[in-house]
Amino acid sequence: MKVMKFGGTSVADRAAIERLIAIVRAERQAEAQTEGGDARGPIVVVSALSGVTDRLLGVAALAGSGDIEGARTSLRDLRARHVTVSEVITDASLRQPVLDFLHREFDDLERIVSALAVLQEVSPRWLDAIAATGEILSSQIVAAALTAHKLPAGWVDSRRAVVTDGEHTAAAPKFEETTAALMAHADPPLAAGRIPVMGGFVGATTSGLTTTLGRGGSDFSAAIVGACLGASEIQIWTDVDGMLTADPRLVKNPPVVPHLSFAEASELAYFGAKVLHPATIQPAVARNIPVRILNSQRATARGTLITAERPRTERALTAVASKKAVTVVDITSTRMLMAHGFLRRLFEVFERFKTPVDVITTSEVSVSVTIDDPRRLPPIIEALSEFAQVEREDQMAIVCVVGDGLHDDPRLAAQVLASVGDVPLRMVSQAASRRNITFVIRESDLPLALGRVHDKFFAAIATR
Ligand code: ADP
Ligand code: ASP
Ligand code: MG
Numbered sequence: 001m002k003v004m005k006f007g008g009t010s011v012a013d014r015a016a017i018e019r020l021i022a023i024v025r026a027e028r029q030a031e032a033q034t035e036g037g038d039a040r041g042p043i044v045v046v047s048a049l050s051g052v053t054d055r056l057l058g059v060a061a062l063a064g065s066g067d068i069e070g071a072r073t074s075l076r077d078l079r080a081r082h083v084t085v086s087e088v089i090t091d092a093s094l095r096q097p098v099l100d101f102l103h104r105e106f107d108d109l110e111r112i113v114s115a116l117a118v119l120q121e122v123s124p125r126w127l128d129a130i131a132a133t134g135e136i137l138s139s140q141i142v143a144a145a146l147t148a149h150k151l152p153a154g155w156v157d158s159r160r161a162v163v164t165d166g167e168h169t170a171a172a173p174k175f176e177e178t179t180a181a182l183m184a185h186a187d188p189p190l191a192a193g194r195i196p197v198m199g200g201f202v203g204a205t206t207s208g209l210t211t212t213l214g215r216g217g218s219d220f221s222a223a224i225v226g227a228c229l230g231a232s233e234i235q236i237w238t239d240v241d242g243m244l245t246a247d248p249r250l251v252k253n254p255p256v257v258p259h260l261s262f263a264e265a266s267e268l269a270y271f272g273a274k275v276l277h278p279a280t281i282q283p284a285v286a287r288n289i290p291v292r293i294l295n296s297q298r299a300t301a302r303g304t305l306i307t308a309e310r311p312r313t314e315r316a317l318t319a320v321a322s323k324k325a326v327t328v329v330d331i332t333s334t335r336m337l338m339a340h341g342f343l344r345r346l347f348e349v350f351e352r353f354k355t356p357v358d359v360i361t362t363s364e365v366s367v368s369v370t371i372d373d374p375r376r377l378p379p380i381i382e383a384l385s386e387f388a389q390v391e392r393e394d395q396m397a398i399v400c401v402v403g404d405g406l407h408d409d410p411r412l413a414a415q416v417l418a419s420v421g422d423v424p425l426r427m428v429s430q431a432a433s434r435r436n437i438t439f440v441i442r443e444s445d446l447p448l449a450l451g452r453v454h455d456k457f458f459a460a461i462a463t464r
Pocket of ligand 2: 007008047048053054134200201214215216217218219
């Protein structure tokens with residue numbers, strides 16, 4: 001049994017959902033042949049229609065600022081878009097209950113938004129309740145559309161099937177409870193030969209409060225479901241041909257990487273390859289389940305396969321990932337740095353303010369770290385200033401070149417750094433695994449640096 005996750009662009013409109021239906025039908029037919037007519041699954045996990053999560057969070061922000069009219073206008077557009085997309089449910093008797101459901105959801109949202117606009121405050125708990133609507137609705141539409149197209153499906157409410165902690169907007173799954181919940185909610189449709197369809201990104205606490213797994217979290221949902229139910233494969237259907245050697249928004253026509261190791265994929269996702277949510281690989285690793293990235297607009301493309309090990313190829317480097325809008329924090333203390341306990345004290349500050357650090361470098365008198373999320377930086381700087389001088393620099397970028405070859409060829413790291421030429425390097429780091437070399441530069445230098453690294457190490461692959 002496979003888990004097939006379809007991202008926002010893969011359910012964006014009627015045409016996209018019809019492509020999804022064709023892909024699921026092909027999977028059912030292939031399964032039926034191999035299983036001797038006794039097909040189970042797949043389980044389908046969907047994102048919100050593309051752009052909807054952004055719009056819903058926008059509605060919450062408008063409500064928070066007291067702009068009730070703005071919030072209502074956005075909700076009206078969203079309601080109309082979902083009604084239009086519901087036309088993909090070609091059977092009117094199946095479409096009507098979905099329309100009733102979506103009108104109830106939007107009526108509820110309007111009431112919530114009006115109340116929040118009076119309070120002018122939106123707590124993370126309400127943000128989650130609002131944002132989750134996107135996936136709840138898209139999964140309802142897709143389940144009914146599959147059924148209407150003679151692929152009997154069963155809607156699974158992710159708020160019942162995925163159990164998380166209470167960390168709203170970035171909740172973590174509880175695997176044991178989720179396994180039991182999936183057994184109770186996804187297994188019955190499977191056993192009855194129906195295709196379970198559920199929204200990604202969304203879960204709920206044991207006490208029933210709606211949570212979300214963080215932006216881009218539908219990939220993570222698919223992996224959680226795959227791991228809990230022991231799937232044979234987790235498929236991530238998206239709008240590119242697979243994991244590419246670089247971000248296609250920053251480098252022209254990067255080629256596809258046909259095969260990645262789990263470790264390489266984790267590293268790339270963590271350092272900015274948006275095609276995969278950073279947490280996706282962990283559940284797959286735990287159960288050794290292959291992950292495949294595929295293009296829903298070109299279902300015949302081979303995509304990228306991610307497994308525990310990848311075959312050795314002539315390619316020393318696999319891909320380059322990058323992250324913008326990073327802040328570097330320099331912490332300097334001439335007296336304290338070498339004293340034991342200094343680093344503990346320093347990292348305790350970041351921990352206290354729940355701010356993860358990504359890249360770390362040290363010298364005799366200073367430690368530099370990068371952070372992604374500068375929201376809590378002012379109190380962090382205040383706390384660090386009690387025992388060190390602190391400086392921040394915004395608008396920086398991380399470049400992370402990944403490849404198992406870095407481990408085998410000691411010259412490669414220097415060649416990577418040399419390839420960026422005169423672009424000033426602010427920090428450089430290579431960890432014990434030596435699977436990546438990571439450096440920090442100014443964000444304005446990113447296109448130039450990425451282009452240079454890509455030309456030297458990956459462009460040749462494209463012409464092969
Ligand atoms: P989905 O909605 O299907 O989850 P996302 O927008 O989250 O899709 O992820 C796909 C996008 O990730 C691509 O359209 C591409 O712009 C971006 N991306 C960034 N880096 C990479 C990479 N190395 N390989 C492929 N896509 C990448
Ligand atoms: N819809 C959510 C988001 O936009 C989750 C996802 O698409 O993976 O972040
Ligand atoms: Mg995504």
